[in-house]
Amino acid sequence: MSEDPYDVLGLGRTASAEEIKKAYRKIAKDSHPDLHPGDAAAEARFKAAGAAYDLLKDPETRKRFDAGEIDASGQEKPRERPFYRDYAEQPGNPYRQGPRYEGFGDDNDFFSEFLRRGGGRTGGFGGQGMRARGADAHYALEVPFLEAANGGSMRITLPGGNDLEVKIPKGISEGQVLRLRGKGSPGFGGAEPGDAYVTLSITPHPLFRREGDDIVMTLPVALDEAVLGAKVEVQTIAGPVKVSVPAGATSGQVLRLRGRGIAAAGRPAGDQRIELRIAMPKQIDEDLKRFMEEWRRDHAYDPRKGGQS
Structure with missing residues (x-):
């Protein structure tokens, strides 16, 4: 398996942040160990995708990886510069034109990296034994x-x-x-x-959906409730409450419950928006039919024109 995080997620280097997140979530969901107990290959894919996502989700670490400054594990790559460059160029040095020593980077780079990895601590390299932080x-x-x-x-x-x-x-x-x-x-x-x-x-909810910090839902109302108005029970994420449907309500009209949305830390609570939808009875009985025929004869209007006919 390639260690390149783009290869692990099946993406090109121009992938957007959203594409990176979607690719990781798909692999994590398909290869999760809970779904594949005992499957070492699935577990390896799951762990590799997590490591790749950790590196690429942060714009700064992604930029440094793309520039070759860090490797796929996030470790610094040593810069290849002459270790004895100054001495080798001194005037009068008889070996000035001779071979140069490459590969150690700046004078302090090698030792800084050695100390960073634990070599300069008691218990590190040359101490009581190697110490290494556990894997994430x-x-x-x-x-x-x-x-x-x-x-x-x-x-x-x-x-x-x-x-x-x-x-x-x-x-x-x-x-x-x-x-x-x-x-x-x-x-x-x-x-x-x-x-x-x-x-x-x-996971989606059968009644609610989220838009920013607002909770949005659709509320069916009966024909008589829409015409005459009513007080009806409505579910919120914190439990049921009573709301007033105004007389003459129409489908698409929105009621708002202030502060009944998402209350995330550090932000004001969102609202709950309730979109009304007039629900006709399953069957039109003779009384309703007769009433509507009489009402249409005397009060008919065309809502597509927005006024009385």
Whole structure:
């Protein structure tokens, strides 16, 4: 399997951020270990897609990878510059025109990289043993619509059979990634564990849909309720409430419940928008038919012209 993150996600280098997210979500969903227990190839695809998405979703790390400054794992690539360049060019040096030593980068690059990887710490290279931070883990989680809106708690079953609790914040969005510190693979040589990254997808709801921080729904109203007005029960993401349908209501008319939408942290709550739809009775009985015939005879109008006929 190629380590190039674009190859892993099946994308070209000009892919948009939205294309990257969609490609990752498809692979994560199709190859999730919960759906393929014991399938090492599916697990490998799942982990590789997570690593590729982590690198490409951040514009800065993607830019650095495209420029060749970091590799597919996000590690710095050493710059290839002469280590002894200054001495080799000194006037009077008898070996001035001789061979140059390449491959170590700037004088301090090699040692900075050595220290960054742990070589200069007690317990690192040359200490009591090698230390290495644990690998990050990547998971996909489908969240029911109401849990995404109101927050809650869910559990992920891990490949080894254990489970992991995931706190769902209020108002999470489709494709949002949660970082669980220290919930990845254990470290080596006593080093800290990696983190777990959980990509969330939201399952549709039969009644509600989300537009920004607003909740939108369609409310059927009876013919008499539309004509005479009525007080009816309406579902919200926090439970049922009573709303007033105004007399003379028409299909497409929108009622608004202030502050009944998504209440994500750090933002004012959205609204709930209720679009009315007049629902005719399944059968037109003789009384209604006779009434409407008489009413049309005396009060007929053409709504397509917007006025009385």
